[in-house]
Structures are given as structure tokens and as C-alpha cells.
Amino acid sequence: MKSPARFEAVVQGQGNPPGDFAVFKAALLREWRLQVRRRGDLLNPLVFFALVVVLFPLGISPTQEILAPVAPGVLWVAALLATLMSLDALFRPDLLDGSLEQTLVSGYPVAPLALAKVGVHWLLSGLPLVFLSPFLGVMLYLPWQAQGVLMLSLLLGSLALSLIGSIGAALTAGVGKSGVLMTLLVLPLYIPILIFGTGAMQAAIVGNPPGAHLALLGALVLLALSLSPWAIAAGLKIAVSGE
Amino acid sequence: MSFDNLSDFLAMGGHGLYVWSSFALGLLILIGNVLLPWLKLKATRNQLQREYRRQANQNTPASASDT
Amino acid sequence: MFEPPSAASAWLQVEQLACERDERRLFSDLSFSVSAGDMLQIEGPNGVGKTSLMRVLAGLLPAVEGRLLWQGEPLEDQWSEFYQATLFLGHLAGIKPELTTLENLSWYAAQEGETDEALLEQALAQVGLQGYEDQPAHQLSAGQKRRVALARLLITHKPFWLLDEPFTALDKAAVAALEQRMVAHTRAGGAVVLISHHALEGLPGLKKLVLQASVEEGR
Amino acid sequence: MWKWLTTLYHRLGSPKWFYQITGRWLPWFAISALVLLSVGLVWGLVYAPMDYQQGNSFRIIYLHVPSAILAQSIYVMMAIAGVVLLVWKMKMADVVAQSMAPIGAGMTFMALATGAIWGVPTWGTWWMWDARLTSMLILFFLYLGLIALREALKPQEVAAKACALLAIVGVINIPIIKYSVDWWYTLHQPATFTLTQKPAMPASMWLPLLIMVLGFYALLGWSVLLRARAEVLLRERKSGWVRETLEKK
Numbered sequence: 001m002k003s004p005a006r007f008e009a010v011v012q013g014q015g016n017p018p019g020d021f022a023v024f025k026a027a028l029l030r031e032w033r034l035q036v037r038r039r040g041d042l043l044n045p046l047v048f049f050a051l052v053v054v055l056f057p058l059g060i061s062p063t064q065e066i067l068a069p070v071a072p073g074v075l076w077v078a079a080l081l082a083t084l085m086s087l088d089a090l091f092r093p094d095l096l097d098g099s100l101e102q103t104l105v106s107g108y109p110v111a112p113l114a115l116a117k118v119g120v121h122w123l124l125s126g127l128p129l130v131f132l133s134p135f136l137g138v139m140l141y142l143p144w145q146a147q148g149v150l151m152l153s154l155l156l157g158s159l160a161l162s163l164i165g166s167i168g169a170a171l172t173a174g175v176g177k178s179g180v181l182m183t184l185l186v187l188p189l190y191i192p193i194l195i196f197g198t199g200a201m202q203a204a205i206v207g208n209p210p211g212a213h214l215a216l217l218g219a220l221v222l223l224a225l226s227l228s229p230w231a232i233a234a235g236l237k238i239a240v241s242g243e
Numbered sequence: 244m245s246f247d248n249l250s251d252f253l254a255m256g257g258h259g260l261y262v263w264s265s266f267a268l269g270l271l272i273l274i275g276n277v278l279l280p281w282l283k284l285k286a287t288r289n290q291l292q293r294e295y296r297r298q299a300n301q302n303t304p305a306s307a308s309d310t
Numbered sequence: 311m312f313e314p315p316s317a318a319s320a321w322l323q324v325e326q327l328a329c330e331r332d333e334r335r336l337f338s339d340l341s342f343s344v345s346a347g348d349m350l351q352i353e354g355p356n357g358v359g360k361t362s363l364m365r366v367l368a369g370l371l372p373a374v375e376g377r378l379l380w381q382g383e384p385l386e387d388q389w390s391e392f393y394q395a396t397l398f399l400g401h402l403a404g405i406k407p408e409l410t411t412l413e414n415l416s417w418y419a420a421q422e423g424e425t426d427e428a429l430l431e432q433a434l435a436q437v438g439l440q441g442y443e444d445q446p447a448h449q450l451s452a453g454q455k456r457r458v459a460l461a462r463l464l465i466t467h468k469p470f471w472l473l474d475e476p477f478t479a480l481d482k483a484a485v486a487a488l489e490q491r492m493v494a495h496t497r498a499g500g501a502v503v504l505i506s507h508h509a510l511e512g513l514p515g516l517k518k519l520v521l522q523a524s525v526e527e528g529r
Numbered sequence: 530m531w532k533w534l535t536t537l538y539h540r541l542g543s544p545k546w547f548y549q550i551t552g553r554w555l556p557w558f559a560i561s562a563l564v565l566l567s568v569g570l571v572w573g574l575v576y577a578p579m580d581y582q583q584g585n586s587f588r589i590i591y592l593h594v595p596s597a598i599l600a601q602s603i604y605v606m607m608a609i610a611g612v613v614l615l616v617w618k619m620k621m622a623d624v625v626a627q628s629m630a631p632i633g634a635g636m637t638f639m640a641l642a643t644g645a646i647w648g649v650p651t652w653g654t655w656w657m658w659d660a661r662l663t664s665m666l667i668l669f670f671l672y673l674g675l676i677a678l679r680e681a682l683k684p685q686e687v688a689a690k691a692c693a694l695l696a697i698v699g700v701i702n703i704p705i706i707k708y709s710v711d712w713w714y715t716l717h718q719p720a721t722f723t724l725t726q727k728p729a730m731p732a733s734m735w736l737p738l739l740i741m742v743l744g745f746y747a748l749l750g751w752s753v754l755l756r757a758r759a760e761v762l763l764r765e766r767k768s769g770w771v772r773e774t775l776e777k778k
Contacts, residue, residue: 098402107393192709242687280755
């Protein structure tokens with residue numbers, strides 16, 4: 001292992017560390033490659049989402065009078081559980097193979113690096129959920145005027161769900177089988193998102209403007225976006241100190 | 244005093260079942276919140292005392308090996 | 311950017327460090343320092359806290375007592391400067407199985423502003439991974455994953471290395487090459503702290519720190 | 530005053546001092562809890578006037594309201610303890626937080642159960658998705674989450690920090706949850722008869738309530754100290770002062 005000549009100079013402090021933003025972009029690229037290659041992990045929540053929605057007509061009744069009123073709730077609860085399921089294994093592999101501790105010792109702020117991971121995860125699992133939802137809405141006789149609101153509310157809501165759920169994923173990264181624990185930690189925190197998301201759809205169904213609900217949902221997204229990266233970073237540090 | 248006699252008090256104007264079951268449950272929780280920690284504290288003291296005694300017994304026959 | 315310190319002041323100074331795991335005292339009152347040109351080997355039987363010490367030094371585990379100084383100043387005020395200068399390799403290689411060998415290395419290189427792919431390929435070739443550049447890392451053996459991590463030592467600009475059992479799963483030739491690289495690094499003014507059971511006696515500038523099985527004291 | 534507080538704070542950080550001083554505090558908490566609770570109970574059950582609308586079932590208020598107040602304030606206290614642990618690394622804060630969690634869960638349960646029982650004579654049903662009860666139910670799950678997380682994580686230092694972080698995240702969310710549930714409630718049903726909001730309660734009604742609230746707080750202190758003392762002994766079992774204290778007896 002002979003080092004090239006330029007390494008001698010390196011020790012004298014001639015390294016050229018890139019800025020935080022350059023590393024953030026590199027992290028985005030890396031996460032994208034990484035998560036795209038885990039196809040099963042991306043597909044499973046979508047299939048879960050569709051299956052749960054399909055179970056309701058079979059379990060309750062296939063008639064429009066019964067399904068249409070519960071459609072917003074069913075779609076939202078199914079989306080919420082699917083998101084929760086997909087987040088469970090967000091950080092655990094990184095903890096187990098050592099890439100998480102390498103992130104912590106990289107010298108770059110952990111919060112944006114964690115945000116890169118969560119953001120890419122949302123792009124690959126939350127966004128497809130949004131685009132799948134209208135098809136399932138049709139199956140539940142969701143009125144046409146509510147379809148757009150369904151997608152819009154899920155677009156905002158899934159972002160908040162991902163950000164808040166990732167805090168739970170970080171805290172339970174060191175726990176072997178954390179499915180139920182993570183559900184218990186995160187579901188109470190999901191309730192406001194569920195309330196405003198379904199509220200927007202119900203407003204649209206009865207013909208009211210859903211703007212207020214969506215604005216509140218947007219406010220929740222902004223709040224989650226500004227606070228949860230720090231909580232996730234703190235959670236990851238705690239998880240690593242337990243290894 | 245809002246009650247004329249004991250049976251009035253127990254009946255609580257027909258709501259006795261609700262009032263008394265609430266208060267029974269409430270008192271149970273309140274007492275449990277003191278009794279259980281108290282028992283735990285006593286058990287902890289006893290457990291540690293036994294532990295120390297056992298360590299002392301282990302250490303005296305052997306030489307002063309300190310682990 | 312990392313400023314080379316004057317010869318007099320130590321890079322890392324450890325003062326009266328104590329560490330606990332699961333309420334068990336691993337070591338206490340541990341003091342030593344590491345300066346430019348040092349190679350410090352930490353030895354000791356299993357379970358005395360070698361890895362915990364390394365993780366404390368890397369800031370991954372809080373110390374119970376004592377303090378750490380980086381270039382004479384408390385470390386907790388300057389983690390970012392410390393990490394800019396420090397490369398930590400733990401038990402785990404930090405290699406993602408889904409990424410290729412080259413992609414794995416390039417992520418770590420990118421953190422140091424190194425984007426020259428030819429240089430990375432050259433480094434991989436030097437650790438004996440030529441031809442594996444585009445293999446997903448899950449196809450690599452444990453020793454090969456370890457080598458990907460060690461290839462980082464060839465491209466890094468960081469002068470202070472913390473290596474936990476770097477020789478694990480390496481064959482003889484690779485061990486010799488790694489020893490050579492560490493010697494070159496310390497000669498050039500870097501410093502290495504490593505945990506290893508290997509006999510490194512031949513290496514110039516080697517210092518040793520032997521951790522003893524701790525004695526339960528009645529505090 | 531400030532100086533006195535900072536000294537107290539630093540001393541409380543030492544487990545030995547904590548154990549010794551709380552041994553002296555314990556009887557005061559115990560006596561005040563017993564006195565306040567018995568006075569409050571007798572006053573509330575026997576002497577307070579009957580509510581003209583709800584009859585005697587309103588006396589459940591003397592348990593329902595104090596337990597609901599404690600359920601919420603204990604969570605806030607746990608979050609504050611979490612900040613103290615994470616920012617100032619004071620380990621005793623975690624001992625206190627750990628001791629509070631089961632009490633908080635118990636208080637939340639009491640508020641839920643008494644609310645449900647009270648619901649039968651007032652609403653004619655055991656459970657109603659009333660905004661207040663719903664928020665309380667969610668709070669109960671938050672407590673269960675905290676307890677479960679502590680059980681799941683090892684070693685203890687990691688569990689402590691993780692629970693502290695979760696409590697802080699939770700306490701930021703509680704007002705949002707409460708607001709959203711209130712909003713959801715008014716959206717779904719018109720505000721009808723609520724359990725506790727009554728116009729101008731006479732002093733003979735609210736004075737015993739105040740005494741009960743104070744009594745609950747005293748009991749909280751008593752219970753926390755008992756739990757914390759046991760926990761301190763366990764955590765410090767290896768240190769000399771625990772041995773000395775216990776061998777004296």
C-alpha cells in the first residue's frame with residue numbers, strides 16, 4: 001500500500017474540504033442510488049396501501065351509500081399506516097453496517113444529512129402513494145370534486161408523516177423488532193395530520209372550500225420541516241451511542 | 244352537610260353507583276401510587292443489603308482480592 | 311481547515327478519562343496524549359473497554375468523567391474542527407451493500423472534496439480490489455468490505471486516524487501494506503491511534519497503551 | 530433566591546445528596562398529601578352542595594379534574610426533565626422522569642375512567658368522543674409510548690436520552706394534538722353539554738376542588754420521591770455511600 005506522492009502534502013493540511021451544501025448534494029445522490037436499489041422496500045408500502053383499502057368494501061359493504069362517506073378516513077388511515085410501515089427500517093440498516101456512525105463523525109451537520117435520507121425516502125415512497133390514491137378513491141366511490149383534494153392533502157400530509165415518523169424510526173433504530181413500538185410512539189403524533197387531512201376531504205365532499213384545512217396541514221409540514229431534522233439527528237446520535 | 248343521613252349519603256341521589264365506583268377506583272390508584280413505590284423501595288434496600296452481605300462473605304475468606 | 315500544530319502541543323490530550331457501560335466501570339483515571347508523528351497502539355484483554363475508549367475519542371460515546379482536549383482546547387467546543395481532521399474506522403466498515411465498491415468509496419471521498427474517479431480506482435487497485443469497482447458491495451466478502459474502508463486511508467486528507475481493529479479479516483500481504491501506509495502517514499506528520507492485538511513492534515514511533523482489567527473501587 | 534436555586538440544582542445533581550435530602554422531605558410530602566386529600570375528599574363528598582343540574586354525580590369532579598390536571602402537567606415536567614438531562618447532562622433528571630412516567634399514566638387512566646363513569650349519568654353512555662376525553666386518550670398513548678421505549682432500549686443511559694427526546698417531541702405536539710382534536714370535535718358535533726365547564730361555581734364547590742388538586746400534587750411528590758429513591762439506590766449500588774447508608778441500619 002504505497003501512497004501516492006501527493007499524500008505527503010496532505011498531512012500538512014492541504015486538504016480541501018467541500019462545503020456543507022456539496023456534501024448534502026452528494027448525500028442526496030447516494031441515498032437516491034441506495035433506495036432505488038431496494039425495490040422491495042419501495043413496493044411493499046404501496047401494495048399494503050392498496051390492500052388495506054380493498055379490504056374495506058369486503059369487510060363493510062360494497063355499496064356506494066356506505067363506502068363514499070368513509071372513503072376519506074379509509075384512504076387516509078391506510079396511507080398513514082403504509083407510511084409508518086415503510087419508515088420502520090429507514091435507519092436500522094445504516095446503524096447495523098456502520099454508515100450511521102460514519103455520518104456522525106463526518107464533521108458535517110447531521111440534521112441536513114438525515115433530511116436528505118428522509119427526503120429521498122419520501123420521493124420514492126410518499127409521492128407514489130399520492131399518485132396511487134385517486135385510483136383507490138374511485139374504488140371507494142369518492143366524489144370527483146374530492147379527488148384533487150385527496151391528492152393535495154396526501155401530498156402535504158405524507159411529507160409531514162415522513163418527517164415525524166422518522167423521529168420514531170431514529171429512536172427505535174437500535175431496537176431489533178420495533179414495528180409495534182414504533183407504531184405506539186408515532187401514531188399519537190400523527191393524529192393532527194389525520195384530522196386536518198380528512199377534514200380537507202370532507203369539506204370538499206360537501207362542497208365547502210378545503211383551503212383552511214390544507215393551510216393548517218401546510219403549517220404542520222413547515223413546522224415538521226423546521227424541527228424534526230434536529231430531533232432525528234439527536235435520535236440518531238442517541239441510537240449510535242447505544243451500539 | 245348536604246346529606247341528612249347515611250343512606251342518603253350512600254345513595255348519592257340515585258347516582259351512588261357512579262360516584263362510589265369512581266371514588267373507589269380513584270383511591271385505589273392513589274394508594275397504589277404510594278404503596279407500590281414504598282414496597283419497591285423496601286425491597287430494593289433488602290436486596291442491596293443481601294448483596295453487600297454476600298460480597299463481604301466472599302471477600303473475607305479469600306485474600307483481599309478486590310473484584 | 312486543519313492547522314498543523316506546533317511540535318510542543320499535543321493534538322489530542324486525554325485527562326482522567328472514565329468510561330462506563332451498562333453501569334459497569336470499564337476504566338477510570340486514564341490519561342495520555344497523542345501528538346504529530348505518534349502511532350499509539352491500545353492493547354488489553356477482551357472487555358476492558360478498548361472499543362469504548364475508541365468510541366469516546368471519536369465522540370460517539372459520552373465519557374463519564376474526565377475531559378478531552380483537542381490542540382489544547384476542550385474538544386466539546388470544536389467537534390466540527392476535530393472531525394475535519396479525524397478519520398474514524400470502527401468495527402463496522404460503513405459499506406452499503408446496495409452500492410458498488412466505487413460508489414461506496416466515492417461517498418467518503420466526496421466528504422473530503424475528492425471527486426477524481428481515477429484516483430479512487432487507483433486506491434481500490436492498491437487494496438487489491440481491481441476489477442471489483444462496479445460490483446455491488448453485498449457480493450464482497452467481509453475482508454473485501456474491510457478493504458474498501460481501508461482504501462479510504464489512501465485518499466484521505468485527514469491527519470488524525472482512529473482505527474479499531476483495522477487488521478481484522480485481512481490477509482498477510484494486506485496487513486503489511488496497511489502497516490506501511492500507517493508508517494508513511496506518521497512519518498509525514500500524521501498520527502494514528504489503533505486497537506490491535508498484532509505485534510507491531512518493528513514499526514518506528516510506536517507507543518503502547520495497555521488497558522488493565524478494571525478494579526471495582528468503592529467510590 | 531437565584532443563588533439558592535442554583536446551589537439546590539447542583540446539589541440535586543448529586544445522587545447521595547438527593548437521597549439524603551429527600552429522606553427528610555418525604556414525611557412533609559406524605560403528611561400534606563394525607564391531610565389535603567382527606568380534607569378534600571370529605572369536603573367534596575359530604576359538605577359540598579349538590580349540583581342542581583347533574584345531582585350528586587358531579588362529585589366525580591373532585592377526582593376527574595385533579596387527575597386530568599396532573600396527567601398533563603406531569604408530561605410537561607417530564608419534558609423539562611428531558612431538557613435538563615440532554616442539555617445539562619444531569620442524570621438525576623432522568624431518575625425523576627422515569628419515576629414520573631407510571632404516575633402520569635395512572636393519572637391519565639384515572640381521568641379517563643372517572644370521565645367514562647361520569648358519562649353514564651350525564652350523557653347516558655360510557656364513552657363519548659368528547660374532545661377532552663379524546664385528548665386524554667391520546668395522552669395515555671403518549672405515556673405508554675414513553676414507558677415502552679424505556680423498556681425496549683438498553684443500556685440505561687441510552688434509554689434515558691431517548692425517552693428525554695421523545696418527551697420533548699411529545700410536549701411540542703401536545704398543544705397541536707389538543708387544538709386539532711378540539712377542532713375535529715366542533716366539526717363533527719355541535720358543542721353540547723361539557724363535563725366540567727360550568728358558569729360560576731360557588732366557593733363551596735371549587736374550594737374542595739382546589740384542595741384536592743393540591744393534595745394530588747403532594748401525593749405526586751411523595752410517590753416520585755419514593756420511586757426515585759429506590760432507583761437511585763439501584764443505579765448507585767456500586768458506590769460507597771449506598772453501602773454505608775444501608776449497612777448503618
